Amino acid sequence: MNTTDNNPQTSTPKPVRILVAEDSPLNQQVALKQLEKLGYAADAVADGGQAVEAQARTPYDIILMDCQMPGISGYEATWQIRNREQEKAGAAEAGRRVYIIAMTANTQADNREKCGAAGMDGFISKPVQLAELEVALLHALADQAATKEIDEVIDPVIIAGLHQLRTPGKPDPLVELIDLFLREAPAQLDTMSDAVAKNDLSSLSRTISAAISLKGSAGNLGARNLAALCDEIEQAVKTWMMADVQPLIERAREEFSRVRAALERIKKG
Amino acid sequence: MNEPSTFNPAAIERLCRLGGEKFAVEMIDLFFSYGAKKVAEARQAREAGNLTALADAAHPLKSSAGNVGAIHVQELAGQLELSAREQKAELISAQFNELERAFAEARLFLESERARLAQSPS
Numbered sequence: 237m238n239t240t241d242n243n244p245q246t247s248t249p250k251p252v253r254i255l256v257a258e259d260s261p262l263n264q265q266v267a268l269k270q271l272e273k274l275g276y277a278a279d280a281v282a283d284g285g286q287a288v289e290a291q292a293r294t295p296y297d298i299i300l301m302d303c304q305m306p307g308i309s310g311y312e313a314t315w316q317i318r319n320r321e322q323e324k325a326g327a328a329e330a331g332r333r334v335y336i337i338a339m340t341a342n343t344q345a346d347n348r349e350k351c352g353a354a355g356m357d358g359f360i361s362k363p364v365q366l367a368e369l370e371v372a373l374l375h376a377l378a379d380q381a382a383t384k385e386i387d388e389v390i391d392p393v394i395i396a397g398l399h400q401l402r403t404p405g406k407p408d409p410l411v412e413l414i415d416l417f418l419r420e421a422p423a424q425l426d427t428m429s430d431a432v433a434k435n436d437l438s439s440l441s442r443t444i445s446a447a448i449s450l451k452g453s454a455g456n457l458g459a460r461n462l463a464a465l466c467d468e469i470e471q472a473v474k475t476w477m478m479a480d481v482q483p484l485i486e487r488a489r490e491e492f493s494r495v496r497a498a499l500e501r502i503k504k505g
Numbered sequence: 506m507n508e509p510s511t512f513n514p515a516a517i518e519r520l521c522r523l524g525g526e527k528f529a530v531e532m533i534d535l536f537f538s539y540g541a542k543k544v545a546e547a548r549q550a551r552e553a554g555n556l557t558a559l560a561d562a563a564h565p566l567k568s569s570a571g572n573v574g575a576i577h578v579q580e581l582a583g584q585l586e587l588s589a590r591e592q593k594a595e596l597i598s599a600q601f602n603e604l605e606r607a608f609a610e611a612r613l614f615l616e617s618e619r620a621r622l623a624q625s626p627s
Contacts, residue, residue: 260565262535266572269524304564341568341583363516363571366523 249277252377253294256280257287257310258302258339263362267300267339270366274373284308288316291334298376299336301356310338311354318355322396333383335376339364386498389491394458395502414499417453421492424450428469428485435478443473443481450488459495462488511607512614516574517622526622533619536573537612540566544608547585551601559597560589563604575611578604 254271258264259282271278279294281287285308287299299317303310314336321333337358338351348359357379358372386392398410427446431439451466465488472480520529543566550558567582581604588596 260539260569262532262539262569262572263565265532265535266520266523269528273523304561306561341564362568 250275252276252298252373253296254278255287255290255294255296255299257282257284257290257299257305257313259283259305260302263302263339263364267364267369270364270369273366274370276373284310284313284316287313288320291317292320295332296334297380298373299334300339300360301336302362303338303340303351310356311350314354314356322400335379337372337376382501386501389459389461389494389498390502391458391460394456398457411503413457414503417457418496418499420453421450421495425485425489425492428488429482432473432478432481432485440473444470447473454495457495457499459491459499462491462495465491511577511610513574513576514618516572517618520573521622526625530619530622533573533615533622536569536575536615539569540578540608540611543569544605547601547604551597554594556589556592556594556597559601560586563589570611573611573615575607575615577607578611581607 254276256264256267256271256278258267258280261282264280264282268278268280278300279290279296281290283305284301287301287310288308290296291299301310301314305313308316317334317336335358336356337360338348338356339360339362340347340351341362351359358375360368360372395410398413401409424446428443431443431446447466447470451463451470454460454463454466465484469481469484469488472478472484517529517533520532543562546562547559547566550556550562563582563586567579567586570576570578570582581600585597585600585604588600
């Protein structure tokens with residue numbers, strides 16, 4: 237898609253919730269009109285405090301955040317929104333991370349490093365150009381699609397809880413847990429396959445042990461589908477439904493591939 | 506008055522393409538009212554010796570000016586903001602006076618643009 241200023245958007249607004257936080261009414265109106273042109277409906281607020289309140293009321297997908305606003309700045313507002321997201325994740329509420337795009341006037345007081353440190357994800361310069369805005373929104377949507385893909389495989393609440401165990405100056409326990417899991421899980425799947433192939437009593441016992449172990453470690457990392465498959469394998473072996481076991485192990489291998497990809501992305505942050 | 510480095514007529518054309526002539530006129534009017542408010546706030550802050558408030562007034566003026574192509578106002582507001590944030594009090598008076606002049610010039614230029622647009626069939 238390459239929308240130009242001459243290409244009016246007349247279709248139904250895209251199902252993306254966007255908030256514009258900008259104190260200059262002129263810049264705010266231009267941003268809203270640009271979003272309309274690109275096919276997005278949006279709400280607008282005039283300072284950081286209102287942005288925090290609006291995000292608490294309506295879980296926006298994307299916020300276009302002016303960095304320097306009266307009262308609570310865009311940096312402070314972002315920090316508050318991120319803190320609230322962490323608290324929600326810790327309380328096991330449905331946590332979602334809003335994608336925040338900084339709108340800056342490129343001064344010493346607002347720069348990319350400061351935006352990143354505050355928890356902002358994207359960065360565009362003011363006055364905002366339509367093409368630049370479009371690219372930033374596409375980045376935001378791609379990022380959200382990837383996050384959704386991960387969330388289908390890994391429980392984000394569990395990951396958020398593990399993130400909170402981080403201590404400054406020490407190795408990240410989440411990364412250590414992921415590395416350990418990725419090292420051990422393939423061996424446990426192989427153990428199950430080999431044991432089922434032998435089909436004797438001690439081998440079946442090894443299958444059950446490996447299934448229980450993998451179920452536990454998968455569950456600890458929020459890999460709920462994989463944990464459920466391991467539980468099915470355990471139950472199938474215990475009830476002598478041997479015809480079901482190998483297909484279940486194959487499904488567990490496929491799910492493990494998805495889990496590995498998701499965990500690698502989580503590690504990269 | 507209408508020197509190429511002082512105003513960027515392409516900005517007004519961009520507003521017209523974005524939302525039509527009526528929208529461009531509305532944005533020019535917003536610049537007049539909001540810009541005048543920020544210049545007044547900057548003046549008050551300068552008189553009170555409050556450099557933080559001065560920078561806070563100059564900052565949104567800078568980006569708003571960019572949206573209507575008032576390049577000189579945009580540049581001067583940026584310089585004034587920087588001087589205020591860096592506590593360079595000795596530069597403030599001259600920069601503020603220049604900004605006030607540039608804002609008055611921008612008004613004249615944008616008044617003519619506004620009149621032209623208001624006559625255009627939308």
